Amino acid sequence: MKKNIKISVRNLIEFVMRSGDIDNSFKSTNRALEGTRAHQQVQKAYGKNYKAEVSLKYIFEYEEYSFEIEGRADGIYRLESTAIIDEIKSTTHDLKTIEKDFNPLHWAQAKVYGYIYSIQNDLEKIDIQITYFHIESEEIKKFKEEFTQEKLKDFLISLIEKYIDWAKLSFDWEYIRDESIESxxxxxxxxxxxxxxxxxxxxxxxxxxxxxxxxxxxxxxxxxxxxxxxxxxxxxxxxxxxxxxxxxxxxxxxxxxxxxxxxxxxxxxKTIVLTAKDKICLNEEVKCNPRDCKFAKGHFDRVNDAIMDIFLNEDLIDREKIKEYSLKYHVCPFEFSLDISLWMDVIIxxxxxxxxxxxxxxxxxxxxxxxxxxxxxxxxxxxxxxxxxFSATLNKEKFYELRNKFKGKHVSIKKKIRKIDRLFDSLKQESNIVENFKSKQEFTEFYFPLKSLLTSLEPWLIEEKDDPDYEKVIEVYFDIVKYLKISELYDENYITEVKIQEDGMRLKLFCVNxxxxxxxxxxxxxxxxxxxxxxxxxxxxxxxxxxxxxxxxxxxxxxFPRENLSLLIRDNISTRYIDREESYRTIVEAIKTFTSVKRGNYFIFFPSYLYMKRIYEILEYDGLNILLQEQNMNEKNKEEFLEQFNNDDDLIAFGVLGGMFSEGIDLVGDKLIGAVIVGVGLPGISFERDIVKEYFNETTRKGFDYAYTYPGINKVLQAAGRVIRTEQDKGAILLIDDRFGTTKYRKLFPQEWKSSESVKNNKELSIKLQRFWNK
Known part of the structure; x- marks a missing residue:
């Protein structure tokens, strides 16, 4: 029985034939948006005998292996006795500079499709054609060559022979892996x-x-x-x-x-952990091109050796392993990690x-x-x-800032930016927008000017990489690309929203559902x-x-044993915004009572930074060991914050519901013995949350719950979940808010919270906690 290996035509070609540098310098993203138009233009020229996007699949047997190869040919034009396999490539390059051997990978892909089609349709000869479509001028340049089926078969065999060592490695590994899984x-x-x-x-x-x-x-x-x-x-x-x-x-x-x-x-x-490019980059700046990064230069000449080495010697590949082998082989760690992932079993x-x-x-x-x-x-x-x-935003101010950038020889770009700027102004005036505005309709009049601006910006972005404002321009470019991409998804699950804020006017395609x-x-x-x-x-x-x-x-x-958790509720205190001034002192006394019954580390979670800081200002003179979560803490700050739980046994940490410390952290045993949760976690009232509320009022009649209640109770449950992490943990939780006593919220409690107890004052709170801790 043959050993089956499945691979796409693209992955086979790119893996076997890749060489040279990584160069992620700006290239036309607009080509992807214009791809459909390119295909349509080519198809029109051929007529009804031309088929676009033709799926092809073929099983090629070689030695003891059966290669299942599949992919999609851009186009096939069937003639009476032969056919043309058409590989279409949109480009911004001057067509005069493109010769037949412009990119060997284009020919390789088309030749594999040609072999599959010729053998499935019993054709001794077939034409392979590369069609270059210039996205700005819409001019077309073609290169065509006739191949025999036998010659195309030889080409495919040459690819398979180069790939066979990797195929054997993959198949042999799967056998080893599956045997270990079975036992x-x-x-x-x-x-x-x-x-x-x-x-x-x-x-x-x-x-x-x-x-x-x-x-x-x-x-x-x-x-x-x-x-x-x-x-x-x-x-x-x-x-x-x-x-x-x-x-x-x-x-x-x-x-x-x-x-x-x-x-x-x-x-x-084989397991790999993928890390974001900016966190794993070995270069001084994240600039993925051979001019600015020594790891990008010649990356593809060395990367297959690096993959083979790490595959043979490592089973769990994390960030440090990626960096180690990247330095050894002088390759880009991010692209290296993505290449390795193709050979991994588990990808985290x-x-x-x-x-x-x-x-x-x-x-x-x-x-x-x-x-x-x-x-x-x-x-x-x-x-x-x-x-x-699934959402995308355009900021009017970014366009306005670029207007003066393109003077003189770039007048046409400036005019296109001005047209978009005027569309923003017209939208504001016609819809009488003062602050916020929403619509179920798209503002489609933006689409053509945005596409036109993309096309004009591309030559500038290719030629002016040293311009001091380059990053600003490319940021706007990619904002437009994303906006147009998301616009293709727009349907009844979207709302178009407009906001007038201090930093300008924003137009957003908001995916509500x-x-x-x-x-x-x-x-x-x-x-x-x-x-x-x-x-x-x-x-x-x-x-x-x-x-x-x-x-x-x-x-x-x-x-976990129910008796290991004491869940108490102060449901006679309102933490609503209008009642907060009156609640501060009561909450301070409840926190002091809760944390004084038993010495240990506690977390106090608040609905906002403002609320948290107000309570802290009242408490800070009481000599308590209080640790305060700050806004915009980086990874190092976060680690230092959590390290305090290892060093102290009388810590009162203040954090925010839904923040970085309310989920995803493990403080087991005596590192954390209790938590106080102030409020029901409702997200702040906002224009966007109200859009969610209105949308789901129409579809489920539960708008407020979908926008506020359910996301809020999730924050509460996550924060409470920090207390009991193992079977040996014992801890107490105090919920403070009168809404926790209502039927609506009680129904949202998990099963293990059904034994919760209400407490009306601090004396009652202290007595119940003493009984719990003395068990």
Whole structure:
């Protein structure tokens, strides 16, 4: 039986034939936007016998391997006795400078398509044509050559022979990996309560190629309960790769630890952690071209050797390993990491590598359909993140600032900028916009001027890289590119909003409901597992995260002993904005009582920085050891803040609900014994939140809940989840807000909070805490 290896034509060509430098200097992004127009122009010239975007697939047997090769030819023109394989390339280069051998990769791709088509259609000879379409002048230049089927077969064999060592490496590794998976046991002696149930549900979901929405409290061991069954499914051929997706860098530490544990138990598997370009770059500045970066120069001449070395010697590849091998081989660490990922089994990365329409990993998702599995950690974060990914903004002031830039020989650019500037002014006047404005309609009159400006800016951006204002210009360029890209997605789930602010007028395509776009993104894999301790209420998250009719959901209860948590509620204090001045002193006394019953480290979470600082100003003279979260803390500040919990045993840390310390951190044992949560976590009232409210009032009649209540209770649950992290932890939580006593909020409490107790004053609070701590 032949060993099957599946690869796209593009990946085969680029991997075998790549050489030279990385050069991410500005190139026309507009070509992608104009690609459809290029194809249409070419198609018109040929007529009805021309077919565009033709999918081709072929199984080529070589030695003991069966290569399943597939891709899409840009166009095929069928003649009576032969055919033309047309590879279309849009360009801004002067067509006079483009010769036949302009880019060998263009010919290579077309020749592979030519071989597949000729053998499937019994053609002894076939024409291969490269068509260059100039996006500004719309002129076309073609190069055509006739090839015999035998000659094209020889070319494909030459590619396969260069790739065969990598194919053997990949196939041999899969055999080693799958053998280790078969003998792999769950890494702990026993399952925690709910852990086995979750693992079984994940395996079943992947097996059936569906999606699962999981509300799994802290302590169940969500990471291992999703990774382990996904890996087991991989060993049975049900998953080609596993993407473990996170919202924040810090949350990647947990899956890394889990993979290390499984590797220590005998698992043979290749895992990589992808790091953002700006965080892993070895150059002084992130400038990916051979002029400014020595690692970009000749990168493709050395990168395959680097991949082979790291693949043979490392199983878990993190940021430090990437940097180590990048220095050894003198290659770009970011591009190197993306290249290695093609050979990895488990990829730990940010949400945007799968969902963001601007930056998702096209090398995985554009050419082939594989059994990819997505494990979406802390899935409650994906709603706001996806709204951000699927939205786009234009700032009028940025255009205004560029107007004077383009004088003299760039008058045409200035005129186009002025036209867009006037469109902003007309919009403001005609819609009588004073501060905020919204519409269900697109302002389509912007689209053509924006596209026209892009076309004019491109030659300038290519030629004027040393201009002092270059970064400002390119920022506007990419703002336009994203805006036009998002405009293609605009439908009933969008609202167009206009804001007049101190920094100018903003026009935004706002994705209010990302569910349909997320649902489309999930088709890049065969199964997705959404999990979080705070997927409450689960129907809200299923609705917005793109649930399908056949998908599953599961709710699990906390595995920790109920008696280890004391949940107390001061539901006779209002923290509403109009009542805050009167609440400060009462809250200060409640905090002092709560933290004085037992010496230890506590976290106090507030609805805003302003509220937090006001309480701090009252408390700071009481001699307490208070640590205050600051705005815009960097990674070093954050580490120093958390280190205090290791050094102190009488710390009162002040933080903000929904901030960097209210989720994704582990302070186990005596590092944290209690938390006070002030308020119900409602997001601040804003124009955009009110847009969400109105939209969902029309569709679900739960507008306020979708915009404010549910995101707010999520912040509360996340903050409360910092207290009990292991079975040995014991801790207390105090919720302060009268709304926590209402039926509406009680229904949102998780099962383990059903034994909560109300306290009416500090004396009662102190008595209940003393009983709890003295048990």
């Amino acid at each position: 792999l046991n769950f890494p702990f002696k026993t399952y925690r309560n709910g852990q086995r149930e979750l693992a079984v549900a994940v395996y079943k979901t992947i097996k059936e190629k569906k999606n699962l929405f999981t509300k799994a409290p802290t302590g169940i061991g969500k990471t291992m309960s999703t990774l382990f069954p996904a890996i087991k499914a991989m060993g049975e051929g049900k998953a080609k790769k596993i993407f473990y997706l996170t919202a924040k860098t810090i949350t990647r530490e947990v899956p890394v630890k889990s993979m290390n544990l499984l590797i220590d138990r005998g698992l043979k598997i 990365c940010d949400y945007n590598y799968v969902f963001d329409p601007q930056v998702y990993l096209k090398r995985f998702f554009d050419d082939l359909s594989y059994n990819y599995v997505f494990l979406v950690d802390e899935a409650h974060n994906l709603i706001d993140r996806s709204r951000e990914m 990302p569910s349909s776009l997320l649902r489309e993104s999930l088709k890049r894999g065969v199964s997705s597992i959404f999990f979080s301790a705070t997927l409450t209420p689960i129907d809200y998250y299923k609705n917005l995260l793109g649930e399908g009719e056949q998908d599953y959901h599961i709710r699990l209860t906390s595995p």
